[in-house]
Amino acid sequence: MSQIHARLAGVTRVFPGSAGHGDVHALGPVDLDLARGEFFSVVGPSGCGKSTLLEVLAGLQTPTQGAAAFEDKPIGAETPEGVGVVFQEDSSFPWLTVWDNVAFGLKRTALSGAEIETRVRDALAFMGLKDFHKAFPAQLSGGMRQRVCIARTLVLRPRLILLDEPFGALDQQTRLLMGDELLRLWRETGATVLLITHALDEAAMLSTRVGVMSSRPGRFIDLVETGWPRDRDSRIVADPAFGAVTARLWSNLRGESLKAMGHA
Amino acid sequence: MSKALDVAMLIAVLIGLWQALNWYAGDVAISSPYDTTLHLIAQFERPRFWLHLAESIKAFGYALAIAWIGGIGLGVWLGAHRFAGEVAEPIVVALYSLPKVTLYPLVLLIFGLGISSKVAFGAIHGIAPVALFAMNSVRNIRPVYIKVGRTLRLTPLDAARRVLIPAALPEIATGLRLGFSLTLLGTLLGEMFASQRGLGFMIVNAIGLADTKTMMAVTLLLFIFAGTANAILLAGERALHRRV
Numbered sequence: 001m002s003q004i005h006a007r008l009a010g011v012t013r014v015f016p017g018s019a020g021h022g023d024v025h026a027l028g029p030v031d032l033d034l035a036r037g038e039f040f041s042v043v044g045p046s047g048c049g050k051s052t053l054l055e056v057l058a059g060l061q062t063p064t065q066g067a068a069a070f071e072d073k074p075i076g077a078e079t080p081e082g083v084g085v086v087f088q089e090d091s092s093f094p095w096l097t098v099w100d101n102v103a104f105g106l107k108r109t110a111l112s113g114a115e116i117e118t119r120v121r122d123a124l125a126f127m128g129l130k131d132f133h134k135a136f137p138a139q140l141s142g143g144m145r146q147r148v149c150i151a152r153t154l155v156l157r158p159r160l161i162l163l164d165e166p167f168g169a170l171d172q173q174t175r176l177l178m179g180d181e182l183l184r185l186w187r188e189t190g191a192t193v194l195l196i197t198h199a200l201d202e203a204a205m206l207s208t209r210v211g212v213m214s215s216r217p218g219r220f221i222d223l224v225e226t227g228w229p230r231d232r233d234s235r236i237v238a239d240p241a242f243g244a245v246t247a248r249l250w251s252n253l254r255g256e257s258l259k260a261m262g263h264a
Numbered sequence: 265m266s267k268a269l270d271v272a273m274l275i276a277v278l279i280g281l282w283q284a285l286n287w288y289a290g291d292v293a294i295s296s297p298y299d300t301t302l303h304l305i306a307q308f309e310r311p312r313f314w315l316h317l318a319e320s321i322k323a324f325g326y327a328l329a330i331a332w333i334g335g336i337g338l339g340v341w342l343g344a345h346r347f348a349g350e351v352a353e354p355i356v357v358a359l360y361s362l363p364k365v366t367l368y369p370l371v372l373l374i375f376g377l378g379i380s381s382k383v384a385f386g387a388i389h390g391i392a393p394v395a396l397f398a399m400n401s402v403r404n405i406r407p408v409y410i411k412v413g414r415t416l417r418l419t420p421l422d423a424a425r426r427v428l429i430p431a432a433l434p435e436i437a438t439g440l441r442l443g444f445s446l447t448l449l450g451t452l453l454g455e456m457f458a459s460q461r462g463l464g465f466m467i468v469n470a471i472g473l474a475d476t477k478t479m480m481a482v483t484l485l486l487f488i489f490a491g492t493a494n495a496i497l498l499a500g501e502r503a504l505h506r507r508v
Binding site: 058059060078079081083084085087089091093095096104105108156 | 406408409411412414415416417418422426427430431433504
């Protein structure tokens, strides 16, 4: 079995310009090898193509040049089986209860009703939502709704989980606690995780490796190995080495963020 | 409980105002609530009344089906095709705002004096709001829902059935409610101007004969029907919106 779980090779993404505007070179060329079971985060200035990179891996966008692969198979114009995606925006379906939201993706699989029930119950318990299975998303807080979305992806048992700033709309304390839950999920499922985030501390705390992207068109300008133990949690932020990791991320990112803001 | 009390109080106030008007203007201008109610009950014993009622129900049923089904079909199509939607929107808005009575001679010339013209007149009243709300409901579907559908590998049919339709439903329901009221208005107007049957005709005929009690009794029946139907549709619509 290959140790490389997902790969981007020379991937670029250019969006055709609209009337009066030229083409927008959003991403690349980008090369990236994700090792099986690693937790990889991507940080970069706003508009550098982080989400585009994730959408290429999710099969939601086709690269203009280069190729993407998952488990040695090329990624085409649809999400490969075994890949789960959680978006930044609340994407829970407001017309369904928490239970039905979580079971949503399982209903068209060949799984038996009993198996679906077991998976949904386990996912709800894992995400701390079991007492809310009959509630509608409108009755939940933003953090709980995002947990519903994570649970909806989790029940499908993805081998690669793509997270596009899933905690972007949450307050700092909730984000730290959600980070702990995410680490627990990663440890217990053994899945490979790719997290897009704009929060350096979140990337430093959660990741095995962090990729720092340049301003648009986004390329990796640094890959930082954190060296944290697998059983870490949010208390790692008190570790003296944590400051060194975030300092390195910021020293790489500061100039790029200034460029993205038009100050350089 | 307090909601039921509010409704009861509102009805009591309306009946009080009606009675006050009766005292002020006299039975010739407006019959009293009590006399009108008795006269309405008496109507149900007359076979001719049932013929008029059946005619109105039939015309309204056809008009509503056309307005609802046609409006949703047109609106969803326009919402999904951005350019066509942008071209058609001002035309549909113009149809919505236009006093439809100005089109009535045309409707009569095209459909004749029978039930067809009443159905057509009712449908053109109701179709525009249903189409406008359906069009906007499709345009307002959050793109992230479509992305989720794709990442969960839904077929296009599954995505429409399980994501797009439920996401658009609350706004479509608002259009259906408005379309209901306007279709009823259009159908009755059609009956009032060029028809020999139906509740609209009964009202106009009663006005001609200075039969205030019949005119008021039919109006009361229509008020009760429209109010009840609207309350039911509004409750359904609120239940859908509450979840969003």
